[in-house]
Amino acid sequence: MLTDQDIQRFRLETRGTQHVIHFNNAGSSLPPDAVRNAVNEYNNEEMTMGGYETNQKYLPQLEATYDSIAKLLNANRDEIALVENATVAWNAAFQAIDWENGDVIIATRADYASNYLAYLHLKRKFDLEIKVIPSLTSGDLDLQAFEKMIDSKVKLVSVTHMPTNGGLTVDAEAVGVITKKHGVLYLLDACQSAGQYPIDVEKIGCDMLSATGRKYLRAPRGTGFLYVRRSVLSQLTPYCIDSHAAEWTGVDSYQIRTDARKFEGWEASRANTMGLKAAIDYALTIGVENIWQRIQYLAAILRNELAQLPYVKVHDIGDLKSGLVSFTLEGKSADEAKTYLHERGINVSWNGTSNTYLDMTSRDLKEVVRASVHYYNNEEEISDLITVLKKIN
Numbered sequence: 001m002l003t004d005q006d007i008q009r010f011r012l013e014t015r016g017t018q019h020v021i022h023f024n025n026a027g028s029s030l031p032p033d034a035v036r037n038a039v040n041e042y043n044n045e046e047m048t049m050g051g052y053e054t055n056q057k058y059l060p061q062l063e064a065t066y067d068s069i070a071k072l073l074n075a076n077r078d079e080i081a082l083v084e085n086a087t088v089a090w091n092a093a094f095q096a097i098d099w100e101n102g103d104v105i106i107a108t109r110a111d112y113a114s115n116y117l118a119y120l121h122l123k124r125k126f127d128l129e130i131k132v133i134p135s136l137t138s139g140d141l142d143l144q145a146f147e148k149m150i151d152s153k154v155k156l157v158s159v160t161h162m163p164t165n166g167g168l169t170v171d172a173e174a175v176g177v178i179t180k181k182h183g184v185l186y187l188l189d190a191c192q193s194a195g196q197y198p199i200d201v202e203k204i205g206c207d208m209l210s211a212t213g214r215k216y217l218r219a220p221r222g223t224g225f226l227y228v229r230r231s232v233l234s235q236l237t238p239y240c241i242d243s244h245a246a247e248w249t250g251v252d253s254y255q256i257r258t259d260a261r262k263f264e265g266w267e268a269s270r271a272n273t274m275g276l277k278a279a280i281d282y283a284l285t286i287g288v289e290n291i292w293q294r295i296q297y298l299a300a301i302l303r304n305e306l307a308q309l310p311y312v313k314v315h316d317i318g319d320l321k322s323g324l325v326s327f328t329l330e331g332k333s334a335d336e337a338k339t340y341l342h343e344r345g346i347n348v349s350w351n352g353t354s355n356t357y358l359d360m361t362s363r364d365l366k367e368v369v370r371a372s373v374h375y376y377n378n379e380e381e382i383s384d385l386i387t388v389l390k391k392i393n
């Protein structure tokens with residue numbers, strides 16, 4: 001449990017909190033000083049000493065990034081690939097599957113747009129079927145219906161853990177019980193849950209998991225990672241290989257690496273990797289379970305306060321709600337609300353239909369304002385947001 005003093009310290013260590021009320025953590029969080037320092041220190045050295053030389057000097061720390069991610073996920077370091085964002089991570093896994101005509105993908109209603117676009121894009125090449133798990137009236141997945149959907153044609157179950165809006169937290173562990181029982185590949189999009197929710201790939205039972213650095217992990221932009229379970233690594237063929245992912249062994253031959261780094265490219269910002277490591281270590285020191293408790297506490301206050309405003313409607317669903325709070329305002333578009341708040345020093349975001357097309361259209365929503373809380377936010381910031389919203393109409 002985090003104390004008021006802890007929160008005060010986290011805010012002092014996050015200089016952005018002195019400038020802005022940041023409720024756009026689901027877009028990109030304010031990083032702590034530890035992240036900024038790690039990136040700046042590495043960049044300075046690189047600019048002075050040379051890129052490859054600095055890489056060599058910092059190799060132990062860069063390598064330790066894999067250990068930090070492995071610890072965050074309860075995985076092994078050889079199951080981790082460092083990439084530049086969640087979409088690259090997700091596609092590295094998705095495109096590596098041996099797709100064939102007749103395959104079925106089971107998806108979720110609140111899947112992230114880029115994932116669903118990838119299914120549709122692949123459908124142009126293969127005769128695939130996309131089936132969507134029905135939702136209960138609560139908005140949670142209908143797990144009984146899901147299990148009945150599984151047959152020998154199902155090649156992949158693809159789930160977005162915490163959708164980009166709508167407040168849902170999918171029961172990823174329950175999905176894993178079913179995929180394991182039926183021996184079906186399971187890809188989890190943990191883009192919004194990494195750093196927010198305590199992820200344990202053994203408990204969840206997913207085979208692949210994608211995440212980004214800049215959101216709830218508070219890492220620099222341009223960072224992300226993929227987890228691939230050892231037991232499925234050999235079934236997956238990367239769609240792009242460079243000389244880091246494979247070795248050119250003869251005129252007509254090459255050897256692909258056997259660990260998850262076969263999904264990486266050689267060139268990347270090492271400074272950002274240092275920032276990612278610093279961010280994950282910072283989160284691990286606080287404890288992701290503590291972070292999750294605090295986010296749920298703040299998000300519940302925010303939802304409750306918003307619900308008191310007669311012209312505001314909160315649109316969050318599911319039994320277990322994430323820190324992503326979605327709402328609409330009567331008489332104001334989401335973009336107008338976002339701009340109004342921004343001009344008064346409060347950052348929020350807005351989402352339109354195309355971010356989660358199936359979910360938004362099934363709920364007759366065209367757009368929502370998204371205020372996403374993190375553990376370093378506080379009750380006063382929520383009050384300030386509500387005060388400003390009271391004046392908006």
Ligand SMILES: Cc1ncc(COP(=O)(O)O)c(C=O)c1O
Nearest residue numbers: 085086087112163164189191212
């Ligand atoms: C649920 C979810 N998945 C994937 C992504 C894509 O992440 P990235 O921009 O790091 O590729 C996002 C971005 O908002 C997201 O919310």
